[in-house]
Amino acid sequence: MSEKRYFKIFSERHTIGSQNKYVLLFDQLDNFDLEEDEVYCLNLKKLGVNADFISADKNYLYQLILKSLNDFHNSKTYNLEIKEALISIEILFHKGLYSECLKLITKTEVLANECENFQLCIDLLIWKKKCSGYSIGLKMAADVNKMIDKYVLLFNNLKRITDFYYETNILQSENENYSKKEILAKYQDILKQPELKSEKNALSFSAKIFYYLIYSNYYFASNNRAKELECLQQLKDILVLSKTYATENPLDFVSIINRLLSIKKHFQTNSFFSDIKMLKEFPARVQFQKEVVAERVFVHANTHEIEYYLINNEFGNALFKIKEIEKNISKPKFKIEPYHLIYFFYLHAITLVYFGEFHRSLKYINRILNDFESDARPQVFIRVGMLNVIVHYELRNYELANSLCLQILKKNKQTKILIGIEELILEHIIAITSMKHLTVKAETSLLKELALAIDIEKKKSKSAVTSLIDNYHKWVTAKVRKMFVCE
Numbered sequence: 188m189s190e191k192r193y194f195k196i197f198s199e200r201h202t203i204g205s206q207n208k209y210v211l212l213f214d215q216l217d218n219f220d221l222e223e224d225e226v227y228c229l230n231l232k233k234l235g236v237n238a239d240f241i242s243a244d245k246n247y248l249y250q251l252i253l254k255s256l257n258d259f260h261n262s263k264t265y266n267l268e269i270k271e272a273l274i275s276i277e278i279l280f281h282k283g284l285y286s287e288c289l290k291l292i293t294k295t296e297v298l299a300n301e302c303e304n305f306q307l308c309i310d311l312l313i314w315k316k317k318c319s320g321y322s323i324g325l326k327m328a329a330d331v332n333k334m335i336d337k338y339v340l341l342f343n344n345l346k347r348i349t350d351f352y353y354e355t356n357i358l359q360s361e362n363e364n365y366s367k368k369e370i371l372a373k374y375q376d377i378l379k380q381p382e383l384k385s386e387k388n389a390l391s392f393s394a395k396i397f398y399y400l401i402y403s404n405y406y407f408a409s410n411n412r413a414k415e416l417e418c419l420q421q422l423k424d425i426l427v428l429s430k431t432y433a434t435e436n437p438l439d440f441v442s443i444i445n446r447l448l449s450i451k452k453h454f455q456t457n458s459f460f461s462d463i464k465m466l467k468e469f470p471a472r473v474q475f476q477k478e479v480v481a482e483r484v485f486v487h488a489n490t491h492e493i494e495y496y497l498i499n500n501e502f503g504n505a506l507f508k509i510k511e512i513e514k515n516i517s518k519p520k521f522k523i524e525p526y527h528l529i530y531f532f533y534l535h536a537i538t539l540v541y542f543g544e545f546h547r548s549l550k551y552i553n554r555i556l557n558d559f560e561s562d563a564r565p566q567v568f569i570r571v572g573m574l575n576v577i578v579h580y581e582l583r584n585y586e587l588a589n590s591l592c593l594q595i596l597k598k599n600k601q602t603k604i605l606i607g608i609e610e611l612i613l614e615h616i617i618a619i620t621s622m623k624h625l626t627v628k629a630e631t632s633l634l635k636e637l638a639l640a641i642d643i644e645k646k647k648s649k650s651a652v653t654s655l656i657d658n659y660h661k662w663v664t665a666k667v668r669k670m671f672v673c674e
Contacts, residue, residue, distance in 0.1 A: 269311075289322070466488050489531070612663075615636070
């Protein structure tokens with residue numbers, strides 16, 4: 188809304204007569220969700236505005252909006268401030284004011300070095316070289332030109348390490364195409380590169396960020412959570428020391444803290460909630476994308492907090508947190524990626540199952556199944572399907588539960604996502620729901636058998652699915668005891 192108000196003030200300089208043609212067109216586009224130019228033309232003609240060149244007017248309005256946004260957000264980040272200074276430097280240079288140019292360049296170089304924008308550092312040196320050549324002499328210009336090499340080296344080092352980072356990310360996304368041994372071998376090849384042999388070989392602050400992210404990806408692939416946490420904690424520590432990184436790169440900062448919390452909640456550490464607090468307070472520091480950042484922080488912080496409570500059997504706190512979320516946002520409409528939302532709602536559903544609130548849980552399950560595609564997060568999506576089976580089984584919708592079990596098992600023949608315990612759960616639910624004369628004794632016997640199998644698997648499991656097995660163990664154990672998990 189503040190941007191819209193500013194646009195109307197900004198565009199007053201383009202008034203035609205007593206009316207501002209472009210503000211009227213802007214209001215038409217803003218108020219009506221239409222695409223037909225004929226409708227806009229008709230409405231503008233009713234207001235006494237010539238609309239014979241609507242396409243050209245819309246194009247001009249678009250350019251005007253961009254200029255207004257540039258003016259409104261001027262200097263909100265160091266990078267924008269530097270770019271604004273570069274425009275002033277170029278104008279001063281063409282006016283022959285070389286001394287003023289060099290003063291502004293010196294001042295701006297401090298900002299460019301602080302936020303490590305090597306491209307802008309090079310741009311500033313190119314202007315410094317030109318100004319020095321015309322005002323001080325060629326020797327000074329030659330000396331400045333050599334300084335460019337420093338930033339080319341830093342830029343190339345960052346580029347190389349960033350390339351390796353993307354390689355590790357692609358490995359993660361394609362891990363189903365390779366065996367674990369092949370994945371780790373590919374990681375080892377990447378880690379042999381000179382730039383990754385030591386943190387000292389990452390020559391800039393930005394390069395160090397990707398250095399730690401590469402190693403955290405490697406430890407994730409090798410299921411070494413302790414080393415992954417150590418890496419991410421070191422990364423967080425260097426990020427908070429930076430004056431500019433978080434506010435210049437707010438979405439990246441939130442993403443890194445989100446990843447740290449996703450690991451830290453599995454460890455007994457006093458800093459978990461202090462990091463949650465830091466994340467929740469972060470949007471207040473942001474000048475740009477404040478609403479986008481706030482939305483991501485809301486989803487990430489609440490996701491980790493709910494899961495922390497579930498991991499540590501603090502079920503009352505988990506339920507309280509869900510009620511708090513529902514109270515603050517009755518009909519949440521998030522623009523964050525489905526990948527994060529699927530898990531966010533999945534945790535809501537699990538918590539409500541633990542309290543025996545199956546109909547409320549079903550609301551979140553249906554929301555995931557109806558609003559999202561399985562490709563957005565296949566691993567979690569099929570677990571939502573598992574939860575759907577459990578809820579309908581609890582609600583004694585035996586025919587539906589049976590049918591859902593068969594569907595998941597059929598789909599799993601292609602995807603092979605289910606772990607052995609999940610297949611066992613589905614087989615036991617099929618057995619229970621298929622009985623023509625189901626007795627409490629027969630059901631309890633099958634559930635005890637299932638509980639024993641899960642208990643054995645839980646004790647020997649050391650993989651990343653331990654918490655998943657633990658969730659099933661909690662539910663089956665409670666079911667055998669004829670209680671809710673929260674009890």
